[in-house]
Amino acid sequence: MEQATKFKVQDKATGAFFNCASNQSLLVAMERTNPGLIKVGCRGGGCGLCKIRVVEGDYLTKAMSRKQVSVTEEAQGYALACRAYPRTNLMFEVVASSQQTD
Numbered sequence: 001m002e003q004a005t006k007f008k009v010q011d012k013a014t015g016a017f018f019n020c021a022s023n024q025s026l027l028v029a030m031e032r033t034n035p036g037l038i039k040v041g042c043r044g045g046g047c048g049l050c051k052i053r054v055v056e057g058d059y060l061t062k063a064m065s066r067k068q069v070s071v072t073e074e075a076q077g078y079a080l081a082c083r084a085y086p087r088t089n090l091m092f093e094v095v096a097s098s099q100q101t102d
């Protein structure tokens with residue numbers, strides 16, 4: 001069994017730090033320590049409410065809706081916090097939910 005490692009995650013805008021284990025989504029860790037920092041919706045990578053952009057560090061993602069995060073955006077560090085798991089310490093910013101149609 002792989003042992004979970006804890007990483008430090010920081011919100012760039014507020015400077016708030018929290019811990020997130022490697023087997024825990026960023027959303028769950030954020031909700032636990034900084035409720036209100038991010039909007040929560042489906043928790044399953046579909047609604048886009050929890051969209052973030054990782055500006056520093058490595059992470060893994062599970063399946064995310066392509067409507068919410070395009071291939072280009074994914075390459076730029078955009079991710080859905082409910083589907084993102086840290087692999088190193090991270091810094092991110094919350095992305096205001098946008099209604100992009102293209």
Ligand code: FES
Nearest residue numbers: 041042043048082
């Ligand atoms: S909560 Fe819906 S995509 Fe993360």
